[in-house]
Amino acid sequence: MENRKKVAFYTLGCKLNFSETSTIARNLQDEGFDRVDFEEVADMYVINTCSVTENADKQFKQVVRKAMKLNDKAFVAAVGCYAQLKPEELASVDGVDLVLGATEKFKLADYINDLSKNDFGEVHSCEISEADFYVGSYSIGDRTRAFLKVQDGCDYKCTYCTIPLARGISRSDELENVLKNAKNISEQNIKEIVLTGVNIGDYGKGEFGNKKHEHTFLELVQELDKVEGIERLRISSIEPNLLKNETIEFVSKSRTFVPHFHIPLQSGSNDILKLMKRRYQREVYTERVNKIREVMPHACIGVDVIVGFPGETDEHFLETYHFLNEMNISYLHVFTYSERDNTEAVTMEGVVPADVRAKRSKMLRGLSVKKRRAFYESQLGSNRTVLFESENKEGYIHGFTENYVKVKTPWNPELVNTLQKINLTKIDEDGSVRMDFVTTTV
Template structure:
C-alpha cells in the first residue's frame, strides 16, 4: 500500500492569506495528502506569500533556502501575491518547483499530479486582468477564530500599493454564499468569524447569473447577524470612506458584531494622503472615530499607518504623530514604506532615508503601546466576555474580549472555544 504524501504550509501576510492557505490545505487533504508541521519533514511544502513589503519577499526566499537544507528532495510550491507579481524571480530561486499565480492557486491538486522533482520550475500564471472569478475561502481548525473571505481584489490605485496588480479587480462572494459558509462554520463549532477581504467595504461587486449583482456590505452584516450558532463577528479592516454611518450604528446595536474596528489611515497629513491617492482626508477619518466613540465608548479602534512615504518631511510626520496622539484610538499597525516596482510612488521625490523611516516607525510603535495601555486601563474592573484560543504556550492560553483586549491565563482545556466572563485587571 502506497504511503500518503505529506504536505506542510506556511503563510506570509494577512488574514486573507490565512483563509486561503486553510482552503488549499483542505483541497490537498481531500486528495489524500496528510498535513504536517512546516518545521518538520514533508513531501510537499507550500508557501503562500505576501508582497506588501520587501521584507515579505526576503522571508519567502529564506524559507525556500531552509527547506533546501532540510529536505532537498521535497517539492516546493510558491503561491500568493509575490508569486503573481514576480513569478520569474521566484522560479529562479534554487529549489522552487512550482509557481502558482492568482488564477491557478486553487488548482494546486491538479498541478501536483503532473509535477516531478528535478524538472525545470513550472510557472502557472496569467495577466492579472484575466483574473475575475471569486473563490470562497475560510480557515478552519487552525485557530479558534475563523477567517472568512468574502471579497477579493481592489479597484483603488493607491500610490504605494501592489495589491491590485497581485489580486486583480474588486470582486466578491454573494450574500447567499457567505450565509451558507457561516452556517457551515457554525455547524463545525466555530464561535467567532472574522470577515476578510482586500477592500471589504467594496463588497457586492461581481456577477451572478451573468448579471451584475447589487448587494452591499451593509446588507451582508445585517444578514449575518441572524445566523444561529455564531456568537461573534469582526470586521477585519475597512476603508474610512466605505465605513458608512449606518454600518457604525448597526454594529453599535448588534448582539454579534463586536465593538472593534480596524480602519486604515496611512497618514495624518492631507498633503501626503493626496500623494498616496487615498480617497479621504484626515477630517473624515476623525469624524468616523468620533462617531464610533459616540455610539460605543468602549470600542477598540486599530489604525494602519505608513511612515517614510516619499516626500514625507519632518513636518508631515509630526502632523501624523500629533493627529494620532490626539485621536481616541486603541492601537497602531505601523508599516515602514518600502519601494515596490511599478507603483506611482516610485516617481515621487525626495526619497526619505531608510534610517529616518525606521526612527519614525519606532516613534509610532511606542505611541501604539501607550495607546493600548491606556485603552486597557480604562476597562480595569470591568467584566467582559473572553473567547479563549486553543493554542497554548508554556502552560498559558490567550483570549480576547469583545473589544479586543488580550487576556492571558494558565491553560484550562474546558475554556477552549468558550466565552468566559472575565474581570479585567
C-alpha cells in the same frame, strides 16, 4: 492508505492569505493528500506568499530553505501575491519547483504530477486582467477563530500599493455563499469568524468587472448577524470612506458583531493622503472615530499608518504624529514605506532616507504602546467576555475580549475555545491583562 502523500503549508501575510491557504489545503486533502504541520517532513511544501512589504519577500527564501532542510527531495510550490507579481524571481530560488499566479493557485492539484523535483521552477501565471472570477475561501482547523473571505481584489489606485496588480479587480462572493460558508464554520464549533478581503467595504461587486453592487456591505453584515451558531463576528480592516454610519450603528446593537474596528489611515497629513491617492481626507477619519466612540465608548479602534512615504517632510510626519496622539484610538500598525516595483510612488520625488524612516517608525510604535496601555487601563474593572485560545504559553492561556483586550490566566486546557465572563483586574508586565472569572457563558 499508506500511499497518501503528506503536504505542509506556510502562509505569509494577511488573514485573507490564511483563509485561502486553508481552502487550498482542503482541495488537496480531497485529492488524497494528508495535511501535516510545516515543521514535519512532508512530500510537498506549499508557500502562500505576500508582497505587501519588503520583509515578506525575503521571508520567502527563508521558508524555502527551511522546507529543504526538512526534506531536500520535497516538491515546493509557491502561490499568492508575490507569485503573481514576480513569478520568474520565485522560480529561480533554489528548491522551488512550481509557481502559480492569481488564477492558478486554487487549481494546484491540476499542476502536480509525481512530485519529482524540477531542474527549474515551472511557472503558470496569468495577466492580472484575467483574475476576474471569484473563489470563496475560509479557514477552519488552524486557529480558534475562522477567517471568512467575502471579497477579493481592489479598484483603488493607491500609489504605493501592488495589491491590484497581484489580485486584480474588486469582486465579491454571492451573499448566499457567504452565509453558507458561515454556517459551515459554525457547525465546526468555532466561536468567532473574522470577515476578510482586500477591500471588504467594497463588498457587493460581481464577477467579470461588473461594477454594480448586488448587495452592500451593510446588507452583508445584517444577514450574517442572523446566522445561528455563531457567537462572534469581527470586521477586519475597512476603509474609512466605506465604513458608513449605518454600519457602525448596526454593529453597536448587533447580536454577534463585536466592538472592534481596524481602519487604515496611512497618513494624518492631507497633503500626503493626496499623494497616496487615498479616497478621503483626515477629517473623514475623525468623523468615523467620533461616531464609533459616540455609540460604542468601549470599542477598540486599530489604525494602519505608513511612515516615510516620498514627499513626507518632518512637518508632515509631525502632523500625523499629533493627529494620532490626540485621537481616541487603541493601537497602531506601523508600516515603514518600502519601494515596490510598478507603483507610481517609485517615481516620486522627495525620497525619505532609510534612517529617517526608521526613526519615524520607532516614534509611532512608541505611541502605539502608549495608546494600547491607555485603552487597557480604561477597561480595568469592567466585565467582558473572553474567547480563550489553544496555546500554552509559559504556563498561561491567553484570549481576547470582544473589544480586543488581550487577557491571560494560568493554563487550564478546559478553557480552550470557550467563552468566559470575566472581570479585568490589572495589567501585567507583558502588557496583557489579568482577570477574575465572573460566570461561564455558553
